[in-house]
Amino acid sequence: MADAIPVSVTVNNRTRRGLxxxxxxxxxxxxxxxxxxxxxxxxxHGVCGSCTVLMDGxxxxxxxxxxVQADGSRITTVEGLAPDEQTLHPVQEAFRxxxxxxxxxxxxxFIISVAAFLEANxxxxxxxxxxxxxxxxxxxxxxxxxxxxxxxxxxxxxxEQP
Amino acid sequence: xxxTAATAVRYVGQSVxxxxxxxxxxxxxxxxxxxxxxxxxxxxxxxxxLARAAITRLDTSAAEALEGVHAxxxxxxxxxxxxxxxxxxxxxxxxxxxxxxxxxxDVRFVGDPYVMVVAESRYIAEDALDLVDxxxxxxxxxxDYEVAADSDTLVHPELGSNLAxxxxxxxxxxxxxxxxxxxxxxxxxHQHRQTNVPMETxxxxxxxxxxxxxxxxWASTQSPHELQHIGARVLGTGEHKVVVHFGxxxxxxxQKIFLGREDxxxxxxxxxxxxxxxxxxxxxENLLASxxxxxxxxTVSMALDADGHFLAADxxxxxxxxxxxxxxxxxxxxxxxxLYPGPYRMGPVSWRARTVYTNTCGRGAYRGPWQMESVxxxxxxxxxxxxxxxxxxxxxxxxxxxxxxxxxxxxxxLTYESTISPDKTLEQAAEMIGYDEFRAEQxxxxxxxxxxxxxxxxxxxxxxxxMGALGTxxxxxxxxxxxxxxLFMGTGSHxxxxxxxxxxxxxxxxxxxxxxVTLHQGHGSGYGFGTGGSRSAVIAGGAxxxxxxGVRDKVVAIAAHLMEASADDLEVADGVVSVKxxxxxxxxxxQVAATAYKDSDALPPGTEAGxxxxxxxxxxxxxxxxxxxxxxxxxxPGTGQVTLLRYVVSEDCGVLINPMVxxxxxxxxxxxxxxxxxxxxxxxxxxGNPLASxxxxxxxxxxxxxxxxxxxxxxxxxxxxxxxxxxxxxxxIGAPPAVFNAVADALxxxxxxxxxxxxxxxxxxxxxASAGN
Ligand code: FES
Ligand code: FES
Numbered sequence: 001m002a003d004a005i006p007v008s009v010t011v012n013n014r015t016r017r018g019l020x021x022x023x024x025x026x027x028x029x030x031x032x033x034x035x036x037x038x039x040x041x042x043x044x045h046g047v048c049g050s051c052t053v054l055m056d057g058x059x060x061x062x063x064x065x066x067x068v069q070a071d072g073s074r075i076t077t078v079e080g081l082a083p084d085e086q087t088l089h090p091v092q093e094a095f096r097x098x099x100x101x102x103x104x105x106x107x108x109x110f111i112i113s114v115a116a117f118l119e120a121n122x123x124x125x126x127x128x129x130x131x132x133x134x135x136x137x138x139x140x141x142x143x144x145x146x147x148x149x150x151x152x153x154x155x156x157x158x159x160e161q162p
Numbered sequence: 163x164x165x166t167a168a169t170a171v172r173y174v175g176q177s178v179x180x181x182x183x184x185x186x187x188x189x190x191x192x193x194x195x196x197x198x199x200x201x202x203x204x205x206x207x208x209x210x211x212l213a214r215a216a217i218t219r220l221d222t223s224a225a226e227a228l229e230g231v232h233a234x235x236x237x238x239x240x241x242x243x244x245x246x247x248x249x250x251x252x253x254x255x256x257x258x259x260x261x262x263x264x265x266x267x268d269v270r271f272v273g274d275p276y277v278m279v280v281a282e283s284r285y286i287a288e289d290a291l292d293l294v295d296x297x298x299x300x301x302x303x304x305x306d307y308e309v310a311a312d313s314d315t316l317v318h319p320e321l322g323s324n325l326a327x328x329x330x331x332x333x334x335x336x337x338x339x340x341x342x343x344x345x346x347x348x349x350x351x352h353q354h355r356q357t358n359v360p361m362e363t364x365x366x367x368x369x370x371x372x373x374x375x376x377x378x379x380w381a382s383t384q385s386p387h388e389l390q391h392i393g394a395r396v397l398g399t400g401e402h403k404v405v406v407h408f409g410x411x412x413x414x415x416x417q418k419i420f421l422g423r424e425d426x427x428x429x430x431x432x433x434x435x436x437x438x439x440x441x442x443x444x445x446x447e448n449l450l451a452s453x454x455x456x457x458x459x460x461t462v463s464m465a466l467d468a469d470g471h472f473l474a475a476d477x478x479x480x481x482x483x484x485x486x487x488x489x490x491x492x493x494x495x496x497x498x499x500x501l502y503p504g505p506y507r508m509g510p511v512s513w514r515a516r517t518v519y520t521n522t523c524g525r526g527a528y529r530g531p532w533q534m535e536s537v538x539x540x541x542x543x544x545x546x547x548x549x550x551x552x553x554x555x556x557x558x559x560x561x562x563x564x565x566x567x568x569x570x571x572x573x574x575x576l577t578y579e580s581t582i583s584p585d586k587t588l589e590q591a592a593e594m595i596g597y598d599e600f601r602a603e604q605x606x607x608x609x610x611x612x613x614x615x616x617x618x619x620x621x622x623x624x625x626x627x628x629m630g631a632l633g634t635x636x637x638x639x640x641x642x643x644x645x646x647x648x649l650f651m652g653t654g655s656h657x658x659x660x661x662x663x664x665x666x667x668x669x670x671x672x673x674x675x676x677x678x679v680t681l682h683q684g685h686g687s688g689y690g691f692g693t694g695g696s697r698s699a700v701i702a703g704g705a706x707x708x709x710x711x712g713v714r715d716k717v718v719a720i721a722a723h724l725m726e727a728s729a730d731d732l733e734v735a736d737g738v739v740s741v742k743x744x745x746x747x748x749x750x751x752x753q754v755a756a757t758a759y760k761d762s763d764a765l766p767p768g769t770e771a772g773x774x775x776x777x778x779x780x781x782x783x784x785x786x787x788x789x790x791x792x793x794x795x796x797x798x799p800g801t802g803q804v805t806l807l808r809y810v811v812s813e814d815c816g817v818l819i820n821p822m823v824x825x826x827x828x829x830x831x832x833x834x835x836x837x838x839x840x841x842x843x844x845x846x847x848x849x850g851n852p853l854a855s856x857x858x859x860x861x862x863x864x865x866x867x868x869x870x871x872x873x874x875x876x877x878x879x880x881x882x883x884x885x886x887x888x889x890x891x892x893x894x895i896g897a898p899p900a901v902f903n904a905v906a907d908a909l910x911x912x913x914x915x916x917x918x919x920x921x922x923x924x925x926x927x928x929x930x931a932s933a934g935n
Contacts, residue, residue: 038189105412142829
């Protein structure tokens with residue numbers, strides 16, 4: 001591969017080394033080389049939030065970053081949230097409980113965004129929730145279940161970490 | 163162990179948590195783009211930037227020479243594989259545009275694919291597209307559908323006219339009533355171009371196995387059997403050689419029920435190259451070239467007596483088909499006009515429906531494809547109410563169908579069964595919103611310069627239509643050796659939660675838990691048209707029930723023999739067969755299954771070994787559901803901004819299988835309706851250039867724009883097994899007129915009469931500015 005650049009990215013606690021073209025997006029690197037296909041692409045122009053992942057703890061849109069920009073960073077995708085195969089992360093649990101998803105395509109991005117949002121604002125009002133998640137698009141749910149899930153997850157997370 | 167009889171309803175009616183969710187919330191869904199096959203190559207299409215043009219030069223040699231490019235196809239090397247792309251719903255005798263996979267000699271809308279590149283990555287495929295040497299001679303396009311029928315410029319010269327469809331059904335009785343009526347009021351209502359926007363775009367992976375002659379396909383589809391059916395036709399092979407794997411599908415709303423030209427091109431190229439191919443549509447392609455909808459208008463005249471009773475109506479619909487409508491050129495306009503009377507005593511109706519071709523993206527099915535009937539009727543009723551000085555709720559009360567009227571034969575030929583309840587949903591919604599209190603508040607606030615509005619929409623929706631290819635679905639149910647239930651169905655769940663709701667139906671019928679049932683769709687299932695048209699609950703559900711009940715009979719017969727009990731004394735619940743009242747005398751379904759498969763000599767004499775049953779359910783002509791939407795809004799006359807305050811829906815979808823899922827379907831449809839009226843617009847300029855090609859220009863509602871939704875349920879069971887009615891599309895039918903009417907009501911003090919959408923801030927400000935002119 002011409003111009004291939006070595007990168008090393010820690011994805012969900014596992015270090016992935018790869019040779020990437022400079023133009024390879026972080027999203028494509030995560031999907032195709034790290035095999036984190038939970039990173040979804042619904043616009044590839046930074047509006048829908050489906051591709052959201054945590055990069056060194058910050059929610060970022062992986063379609064707007066190049067893989068080389070993530071060199072040396074720690075990435076968490078939706079696959080990395082649940083503590084084990086039997087247990088869901090409180091945000092994931094809440095999405096299931098509250099019917100926060102239908103087709104599920106927007107869901108990984110929403111779950112990461114909500115997790116990051118609640119980290120920054122553990123006790124949000126409904127209005128703060130609605131604006132806090134307005135950077136992610138869902139075409140199925142009308143957001144009713146997603147707002148309810150965010151509310152439930154906020155309470156669950158507060159309980160976990162008093 | 164439960165002592166409830168297995169036939170008693172236990173899981174149906176409960177908000178059972180979805181079986182789909184554990185994989186979807188953890189990123190382990192399997193959507194088409196997640197399929198990665200060894201040696202797989204990637205497809206990109208080159209598309210026209212002009213609305214109408216002749217292709218005067220097309221040289222692909224430089225693209226072919228690029229490293230990593232495996233093939234470049236044009237019409238010359240693909241189109242001889244064209245076979246009819248006709249959908250099963252499109253009668254062969256109706257004329258249609260040429261079914262070219264790739265544009266041949268000329269392009270007919272912006273986005274028309276004329277070249278296809280296959281390369282080692284999508285990146286390289288797109289690089290190669292830049293190297294395609296193409297020249298166009300621009301031609302004048304037909305962009306405005308209102309004048310298309312009279313234009314000398316033809317979108318499809320082969321067809322000789324831009325008029326695709328013209329159906330006229332005059333009713334002399336209507337004319338007589340009009341001549342005598344106290345009032346005749348006329349208006350033309352316009353909807354505007356919108357598109358489905360599933361968050362997952364269209365896409366396909368196709369893998370040809372030479373010599374075996376098998377095409378394996380993974381696709382984002384609502385209708386795996388339609389894909390198999392048409393795919394086989396295009397590939398010139400048997401349907402058994404087209405194996406469609408059905409994974410997770412990220413929404414569709416009608417867009418993925420019909421096959422696209424690109425899908426067919428991918429199948430053919432995968433066979434020619436004998437290499438697995440992947441095509442994933444990007445968002446720009448999806449917004450410009452997938453399908454559009456709702457570019458239509460309806461001119462309505464209604465006759466009323468002095469008390470506001472509806473006497474007759476004349477309805478004339480005109481719709482834009484675009485260049486290549488998905489699923490055939492016959493527009494839903496005929497249905498829209500037939501359904502115009504809705505939930506009212508409307509009297510005799512004359513109707514006409516026309517569809518025209520333009521050089522724009524083709525029309526396709528979008529959730530509630532004929533909802534123009536409700537848009538035009540409900541907006542018309544509010545207009546009539548205002549002109550006659552009657553409260554809009556009161557006017558509806560005077561005309562709504564009541565139990566005494568049922569069953570009801572509509573003048574346009576439809577029959578409503580006795581199980582509809584429009585009067586009840588109207589009253590429930592009015593009570594939920596606090597109608598009288600709102601009106602009092604509204605007039606008080608108007609004096610203080612606050613502009614509040616309320617909009618009502620009441621409708622009846624024909625669901626689960628039992629005609630033609632749509633009429634039936636099948637279910638094959640097998641209890642496996644370990645007692646687990648596998649259910650194979652022709653559906654295509656893409657957000658509707660069928661893995662859960664079908665499992666709930668089977669659980670109750672067979673006497674197991676929902677988690678004991680696994681739904682398999684696609685390959686291995688029996689023919690069905692798939693999921694769309696609010697048909698799965700009734701039609702697929704009817705099949706699932708019948709299959710489960712067949713197996714249950716056998717389970718009980720075998721268990722009765724093994725336990726030396728009478729079949730009548732047995733019940734099945736949670737996977738255990740027991741003697742009623744003696745729970746200790748029992749055996750598990752797994753034990754029954756083990757006997758059925760592995761110890762068939764122990765079966766009752768004459769019993770066939772194994773534990774499976776296949777059933778097909780045929781739906782009645784239609785199962786009507788109904789609902790009433792009421793919303794309130796505040797309008798800022800300074801900015802033109804509309805804020806929705808409250809939104810209530812009262813609906814009757816019969817017996818709810820899973821209330822959480824029903825409310826979810828309603829909410830999603832309502833969001834699409836709100837988006838449609840206030841924000842979303844596929845704008846074309848005069849030369850046919852689409853201006854909304856990203857999510858920055860095509861504005862979907864976000865959580866910040868959506869009000870809290872309050873749902874009420876009226877339950878009048880239908881006459882179908884289980885008493886269900888379809889409800890998937892309803893939200894998108896009721897919301898547009900409810901929102902429109904609310905905004906029109908808020909604007910009423912300015913003395914203006916909106917008749918077209920979108921009601922974006924500019925339009926609203928324009929209306930206010932026009933006040934008094
Ligand atoms: S795919 Fe990255 S924001 Fe839409
Ligand atoms: S669940 Fe389908 S897009 Fe959000």
